[in-house]
Amino acid sequence: MSAGRRDARPQEIALLEAAGTLLASSTQAIAAASGAQTHLLVYLPGALDPASPEIRRANLPSGWASPAFDVLQTEDYEWVTGGRRDLSMVARAAITASLGYPIAEQHYFSGFAAGDGDWSAIVAAAREVQRDGIAETFIWAMPQVLRDGLTLFGKDDDVTPFEDVDFPIAIGAEASASPGFSTNVVTSASGHESRNANWQQARLRFDAGPGVRGDDELGTLIAFFRARRGAAVGFRFRDPFDHSSNAMRGVPTADDQMLGLGDGAATQFALRKSYAEGEVRRITRPVAGSVRVSIGAVEQLTGWSLVDRGVVQLSSPPAVGVDVRAGFLFDTPVRFAEDRLDINRASFLAGEAPSVPLIEIREA
Template sequence: MAFHEVRFPTDISRGAQGGPKRKTTVVSLASGFEQRNSQWADSKRAYNAGYGLRSIDDIHAVITFFEERRGRLHGFRWKDFADFKSTSPGKAISATDQRLGTGDGAKKEFQLIKTYGSAFLPWIREIRKPVSGTVVVAVSGTVQNPGTAYTIDETTGVVTFAAAPAKNALITAGYEFDVPVRFDTDELLVTLDMLVAGDIPDIPIVEIRL
């Protein structure tokens, strides 16, 4: 299997249904209390692209994309319109959106991350698929020059500095990102109506961990 650095058609994913999923076991005790346990440290996103289809051309685009991915075999990029930036979707990206870490004078590589929440139990999500040309990085609030001060691996989300940031220097970044996913089916059931309309009611997409 492989990961194809190509994005699912965004005009279809824009209308899809889905979002984050967690796995929690809940045991009800005889006393009426509960015991709850999280089985996953990180959430996984799942979507259904069937809700985004609008035309016969959309159906053809999905079939073409599906066949090239060989069904569930190969991963690809997905734009989640509810969560695709280092900030909220309606705000502009800033180089200080997300804190990546603190310099120690030796470390050069920093993983892109996004932190959800702040007051109670923040969750840190590693961002593996930044969108080309959108990443901006700052060191202690000063925006850095891409290509000279640092490079970004757009297949892993790792920022590599030409020179290690100084000790206690705050490393921050802003960016757009995609979700690494795959099809969660090896079969597409297509319904056509007189070759001018139709649908594929179920096109399950599931996030993969890289």
């Protein structure tokens, strides 16, 4: 609606106000007649579009202010999946201040996933509002959840699922690495096979045992294992074979990996690494201070920051079609594969390295 633009004329603003009053009146009548608990669902990118600030007069009338409805529900998937969580935070604060519904009387809808690559941002947004104390959070819609097999696990508040600490580097440098996949193979009576790949990307396993050479390393390992409560708590691990955006172990440059193309709106770009044959790996644990960013082949020394889970936040969106690239060192998020660490003193003194299995954690 053109009247919602920043330079709207007085008569256009009056029209928007009248439309908002009519909308509020009609919904109040329905709410009063229903005799049931009422929920007001507002799509924030439409009601609070920064490009059309006056549109809120029609789409978010003052007649909807608390206690007109029992629950205020909001959704903002366009911003979430578009990398504009900054707009989401501003809009949620604005609607809370404008309509006066306390957080305990608000619900949040996190969705809609056009593709399986959207779920990371959707789940992150849902968890963010949960930390703010919102009453209910919903992941939707069911057809997309079923399509992509999205599964969320509850959190135990007594155990931190991941601690941003490094596995003892001197021990880990001698580790062996084993990338693996999960494939279901069905063989018919004729000997023909049907194969179904359950994972799109390899999951890494490591054995850090070869790095344990003496009592000092053994003591360090046992202390680290106990502090992580066995398999309960994840941590960073430097893969000795693959920990750089430049080939496998090269010095990072700002042009190493393509993160995406500018569209004139998105300001968040997730770190990723491309391998041969088209596999793309999300990088969630970059090494602090190692990340370099370029836009249109020009390295950016300022104007960006690194936020949670390896996402580059730009201060302004790149122009349409402009390359956004980055270089970085990274760690692999892992946990101990077992809750038990078997060490035989006699075997250890005889020079036999203990087995210390680690397994990669999926974070994106």
